[in-house]
Amino acid sequence: MEIGADGLPFAPFSTALRALRQKLPAEFAAAAAGQEEELARLLPELCDAAPLPGTGGRNGEEATARLFELTARLLEAIAAERTVVLALEDLHWADASTRHLLSYLFRTLRHGRLVVLASYRADDVHRRHPLRPLLAELDRLRTVRRVELGRFTRDEVGRQMAGILAAEPEPKLVDDIFERSDGNAFFVEELAVASHGGSCANLTDSLRDLLLVRVEELPEDAQRVARIVAEGGSTVEYDLLAEVAGLSEDDLIDALRAAVGANILIPSPGGDGYRFRHSLVREAVGDDLLPGERSRINRRFAAALEADPSLVAADQRATRLASYWYHAHDAAKALPAVLNASVEARRRHAYAEQLRLLERAMEIWDEVPDDVCLRLRPVDYTEVYPPCGCDPETTPLRYLDLMAEAAVAGRLCGERERALKITKRALRLLEEEPDPDALRAAWFWVQRSRLVQTLARGDGWKELATAQDLVRGHPPSVVHAEVLAMVAGWSMLHEPGPEAFAAAEQAVEYARMVGARDIELTARLTLGGLMVDAGDIDAGFTELYDVREQVLASGSVGPVGRAYINLPSVLEGVGRSREAVELLDEGIGLAQRYGLLESEHWMWANHSESLYALGRWQEAAASARRAGLSAKPRGGACLRLAHLALARGDIAEAARRLADARKHFGTHDPMPQNSLPEHRVAIGVAAGEGRILDARAELAQAVAAGFPPGTQRYGWPLLLAAATAEADARALPVAGPGRTETLHLIRTTAKALPAPVPVWQAYELWVRAELLRAENRATPDDWLAALTAVAPLERPYDLARVRHRLAESLLTANAAAGSGAADRDRAAELLRQAGTVAEHLGARPLAEAVAQLAQRARLSLTGVDPTEPLDPAEALGLTSRERDVLRLVTAGRTNRQIAEELFIAPKTASVHVSNILGKLGVAGRGEAAALAHRLQLFRAP
Template sequence: MLWPVETRSVCPVFVGRADELGVLHAALARAAAGEPQALLLGGEAGVGKTRLVEEFAEAACARGAVVALGGCVEIGADGLPFAPFSTALRALRRALPDELAAAAAGQEEELARLLPELGETGAGRHDEEGMARLFELTARLLERVAADRTVVVALEDLHWADASTRHLLSYLFRTLRTGRLVVLATYRADDIHRRHPLRPLLAELDRLRTVRRIELSRFNRAEVGRQIAGILAAEPAPAQVDEIFERSDGNAFFVEELAVAAHEGCRTRLTDTLRDLLLVRVESLPETAQRVARTVAEGGSTVEYRLLAAVAGLAEDDLIEALRAAVGANLLLVTPAGDGYRFRHSLVREAVADDLLPGERSRLNRRYAEALEADPTLVPADERAMRLASYWYHAHDPAKALPAVLDASVTARRRYAYSEQLRLLERAMELWDAASEAVRATLRPVDHTEVYPPCGCDPATTALRYLDLMAEAAVAGRLSGERERALKIIKRALHLLEDDGDPLRAAWFWCQRSRLVQAQSRGDGWKELGTAQELVRGLPPSAVHAEVLAHVAAWSMLHSPGPDALAAAEQAVEYARMVGAAETELHARLTHGTLLVDAGATEAGFAEMRAVKERSVAANSLFVAGRAYVNLANGLEAVGRSRDSVGILEEGLVYTRKFGLLDSEAWVWDNLSESLYSLGRWDEAADAAANALRRGHSAKPQAAGAVCLSQLALGRGDLPEAARRLAIAHEHFGTHDPMPQHDLMLALVTIGVAAAEGRLLDARTALGHVLDTGFPPGTHRYGWPLLLAAASAEADARALPTVDAGRPATLERIFGTARKLTTDAPVWLAHEQWVRAELQRADGIDTPDTWSRLVTAFETLDRPYDLARVRHRLAEALLTDGADPGDRDRAAELLRLSATVADHLGARPLADAVTLLAQRARLSPTSPRPTADPADPAESLGLTSRERDVLRLVSAGRTNRQIAEELFISPKTASVHVSNILAKLGVSGRGEAAAMAHRLGLFPAGAR
């Protein structure tokens, strides 16, 4: 046990709870076997949650587990950020100092935000990934500590938890995958009203299959009787049990209070209200002890002895006697560390605190604040700022509360507790007008905030402004996920700035609004960025000016790459250098390098990106370094250098995982999946895409992972899975913020799925949307595969009479677009030839020379799947009527090579096409797949003669009734034949069956 075994209950006997304890013991056993466990224990106040946790902890320790207890701390109405995790980690450090130090090695600066004993907290970068990074490192720390031993982390009183604690607990419950770990959290169910902040978390966790929720019910009469017997050490009279059971309604804590009151002979003085019942024991104490109890109640859920001594105003002997009386009456308990006091039950503390008069509460909070100001060592260092701010605020002294609240907000920010920072800043804005001008004049931005848009003034000598608070609160809202609150704050700030004449501050707020609009799916953010750009136009270089231009360049890179984006990036780099904005410069340089590659200046762009990567890694600029790994590898893949891309990405995985950069890691996995797909390492590509989905913190990297999986499913012939993943990608990308590369990725797979299902008109529609929009610079890497998919679909369907009308126009549009598309690398030169070859095939021109040149081009590239496909096409061209024996031998070898690749990749459509082509040509089987009679592809599919006739008419677009009329059968019989055909072909619809029939050449052009 990591805390002293205390008698927190009057009853020495543990009553009931056999089922609940059994659930906890089973979870412990599963954890010991290496399966992490997550449990929520809920119940009304006083029902026995803490007692159950104590019993479980003792049993766990007896089985060799290490148990760490942490509780949410309440100070007045405020909670301490991450308090239960800090306490639990501190306990683990005491019990396992070497193991925890080894698990935290290399990440002490970040983890010190939760456990200050690990060292000095690093400055860090405050971005959307900051809090997620801390959460990931915490999860990894716990997994490592629990790698070789069973660890139980019990977190009590979740109903008092601050938002940051709730977010961290949610993250742990969702992501823990390894380690012999049990995480158990308790909460007071009767406090979770409709608007309680814990309610959404409980609803979210209920949807997780890995989380077990236990609800403690009240005791029945028999259990109440056993509890009373344990308290009294004697069998109670049935009438007494009946009375106490009726009055307590089975609540364990109230049973104790009633039983003790009855035993002490004060039954007649009990009132009908439970609140008065809780105060009976307090009122029976000497006056001095009552005063100490009231002082402790207002100090928070735990009060240190030295702090209490400074506040109580009693001689030490008198204080000790008062505490002895309160402890002896089982009203107060000594804290586990032995340095302070807490109420035996929070219900008693709440009743005592509620009994205080308003003036009395303010006076007590003032005395706590004054004592803490006089001697900051009275409380733990990591709690000092938050507790001082809370005490002064509840003392109703704006002059003292405002600076204290601002200091606490900075502390919260440095711990990545952005939700608490936002709450404190809103409290500061509330206090602003109540504090005097003289007080406000003493405040400096550099001391009390970390975000202050430069306005040409020195923040060290300029007084803090209300707008500075609003700027800080807007960023805190964005980083904590409270984006609606942040948007409201920005709206108010921009309203104040309408008559202020400060374009730099206004531009900064518009930039923030742009990011929030995108994050809230309300638009692409360009209108807001454009406003910011206009505000700074013509102004001298400044940090805000450089930041605006960097945002504009980054936005344009993703939405509208071209000369304007390149110019904005160049100017952003120049301005950032002039004003010494180092991180903005790195961001802008990375964007500039990416745009250079898109513009065709490949080597210059790569050199710039590599330089940024090295510099950002050396400077420990985590966010820029993560982005550099992603952009550099993405650029390499864009010019066909997939092996180089994989090397960079593997290095990037080590870096992003080391520092817990979840979104950057997810993008690395996405790009790795794409490069592995190109290299023919499809199983690894699938694993990488799955990791992107699992590790992604935001929607877009998850969407990209879904696209990769959809493309893999398409290549392997699993059309339902391809369509499902495609729908997921559409949902994650959304429609509010369209980006060309995302739209083209989706369109590519959309066309492929539609063509494979025989929905050529749908494929043409998707193609038309893309061609109407065009291909911006840098998107040719998606453009060429997309044009190829469209041209191949037209060629495969050339025998379909129902689509002849639209084919010429479609082919002409593909040809015209291909003439304009960039071919800046050998892989895209080869794709240009491939698209032209497919267009010729769609027109019925299929010559061996065309495909032979294409095979030669792909043989020099590291694209095994593409090479296998063009080899199949060359073999098909060689096996036309009149092919000589030499061509047949060459075709057989080409098909053998293609089949080998298709089987290795699991590319079933390609493998089927190769097998059937070999069968039609009466060549030896080229695939290990079992086949029927090689003389007839229809027989190899198991189709009867009648089913072949029906399939021919299905391929011609006939309905069941038309088929029945032509074959002189009933419509019902025709329907049965169609169902049998779909089952034998392994397809889900008539269109897909028709597409397969024409793709496999079952019905040559002209056959009717």
């Protein structure tokens, strides 16, 4: 507890020694033997009566020195045979005697396994604090090490909150508490405990009182300056503070010196202003202001800034002025200032800030005099103004214009619930008008459709159909083009086919007619994806890449998200995973730059899918965990994590992730891109738990729903999972009834499912081989055909699985025909290759299957001939040249150095390195080198 500098002497040491005596009574008694009377000054219970100061022939100084020496010897004696840690917390509250004893110990302790830890809060150690001389003294001692504990990062705050709340906190709550606490662990705990309903809006009374204690100890002028700074912003420039404070320069400097000396305020990093050391202290000081006092301070800030805009940096003027006038409760001044600030926020892609400002504008709209509103124009403040037959240059700004802008800002920054409420309210207002604007209403219905789909509240078609009815019969317009583009996009996801293609073409045509460039690019993205799905692959990718180039060239933010979501997704759909990852890396950077939070989270989900295919599973899991903003990206991320859990043998985790995915997707918006992967995981979970009948039921449900055009990317993995489950369960008695019908269902479905690109052609052969295995008819030739098709795909896990099956088939054929050793040698090599990949990926079921097969066949996985072990690089599928390149990569050579040593071009060396990274399933050169060392790929002869 805080007892102050004049409190009980030696209180921390008394507590510590008492604990030590209770823990080690015999050792303590032996170490203190003969010195109990003097040590009783620290621990009175050591003897009946402590000697009075000055007795025993020693004066006060001698007695103190003797006490310090005996304490040091006591600790050294107990620490002679064991480690002893003496911890003193909150040293800034320690009394003078404790500080002197601690200093003595640091200077004299030399023996024993003893660690002395003392902590203090730097914020509480002001310039005249009595601890400062001790700290300066200790810094000069070689035996003392000072450790600066920085404030918690955002991730550390999240982990602390999870421990306090016994549950994973919502990301938004973590962000709020991290921002308000400045990473101070104590403040984090207080705010976390006080948080209810997922928010931390208010400070508790106890925390507010604690924060205000030191402020209230300041001189009156310093308290006044602190109150002004609290209302001025995160940092208040000195010149602006001087204008508002109204103090003489000397008085202002004295007040600031007192506040800085007490660690309430600190100079800003640039040295031109002041800020609170802790945001929560500023918040507490601001909350303590009287209503009239707050308004007056903000009005003075606003007036000063209007009179001299140079008092703050140019990029802060609009936002600061808007805040000052808003908190000054001057609606006429505040509305234009808030709208100007919202435009600045939009230009910086700060959509969350834009939404907050627009909501303030809507809040004060009714308080603003009519003549002020009439002077405002939509063209000055809005970017998404829906055409309504009026000239935005002469028409006054309407409340609905603000709602339109706020709805888009909310969607872009991830605040979809707020955006949905705004659209609903806007549609109610339009219904109440005597002559509703059909185009404006259609525009809001489009926004509502987007939000309903993203929030998994429905499929959005009802809203789109309403919008279509509203624009029908109207001449081409921007709204009409947007409705058509949305219909095309919806159809591509729900009912792909000729109708979706026609809608996309019409959307492109209308957008060009009315000059809606962003809508045209968005519709062309849909059109390109539909072309690829229909089999016109080259033309479709030409369209998609052309749109991407135009998006980048135009600098338009709108289509960026769609371009970097759709194009990588379509690339993944044809097996071009590495290309998809490269584009997603680029797109994520752009989304972060432009503040497109919703698009970013979709990109993370797609990123995870492509990384999984490439065998970069750890990165895939990390990407999936970052796709957590809204329901559907979360659902996709859960499916990615479920696939990983299945491959790693964690069936319970896969089932949990599948349940989470289904919860996020809901039942109101069924889409093949969600439902088919769900069925695939469900089949894997059921098969892993031995529930083959449930696996068949999932298959039947998926086939009954059908495989629309373009869904082969989900259909083939599903059929493979079903065929593999049947083959694995062929020996189970319960699987016999119904097997023939299930295998027939898989075969007939596979015949109707297109395989337009190599990856799905390989899956077609793989599914065929698994079906034959289920009937005990698979031959090595069947599996060799699948292996030949899978090998070039750069999918290490798939390749390892097929290698395992080919080895199994070779050994079965060898046992049946009694053929020579060649098949056994080939099988052993295949198992080594599959086992190496399985071990690297952590694919436990595959690794165990490989080991069990090798054990049954009595094959060594360390080499074909134990006396001449196979080069481990072969197990990874590396060519001779790639092994030479990897050897030099492991030695730390650059591409240019590799090229010079191997007499090849640097570009060729770069291609070899990329191929090596793909075959090893690693992310970079360092990881490749580490794997080569771990697997001893280049052992010394």
